[in-house]
Amino acid sequence: MESVNIVLRKWQKSDEDSLVKYADNSAVARFLKDSFPKPYTYTDAVHWIYFANRNIDSYNLAITLKDVVIGAIGVESQKDVYRKSAELGYWLGEEYWNKGIMTNVVKEMVELAFQNIPIVRLCILRE
Template structure:
């Protein structure tokens, strides 16, 4: 499955994506605002494990952001479980050379539409690290609403930070 944006494509992860994934993900400016499961340094071994893991997903919830045939980022709508089973949490990253071009805002809009149309969810949410104002702007431009701040909810590289919660609801 492919979803086309302006100058990029959202698609499933493929064999052969490992090298461009490693190249574009290995940046401390990216990993600083992501969960620890997104490592830095980002090795070819990590990229290989990631591609193998995502190829098994059903339904498709984790997409590569491809620009000119290269993986330059990723975006996902991770399905939650239990009492949160109608909710998905979105997360995303993009290689630094492509920042400030509107790509991630467009990708968030596309993944939001995809999730509401194809996944059994009524709510999408995103937790944003306190100092990541660029991501907060992306979500706001994509129609997400800031619902609150979870104080001291995150620890990254030994620093305690607040987590800003954004969400969008499926229209009834």
């Protein structure tokens, strides 16, 4: 099963090509926030990697298979009266859908979120 070989890790500068390969897909973008670029370009990938590794209000990781990025997962802290809450978001390259990968990835990210972010609540917004 492919999900056994999945690793979550920090974003690297060398991830741009595989990020564009899987993110530039209307089926992937369909259920994501409007801020997700459509089309997804190399420049978008460069900006994302910079943002993901430097943003203090979120915890963003690459989903990799054999050290190739196939998706992304992140937790974004909320503000003001919601400061003890965070939002979980993720996407996966279409060819990896329906293989049980995200079930394991989300479980791992939930554990990491509560270990690394001072929150008491984690939610996934459904559109």
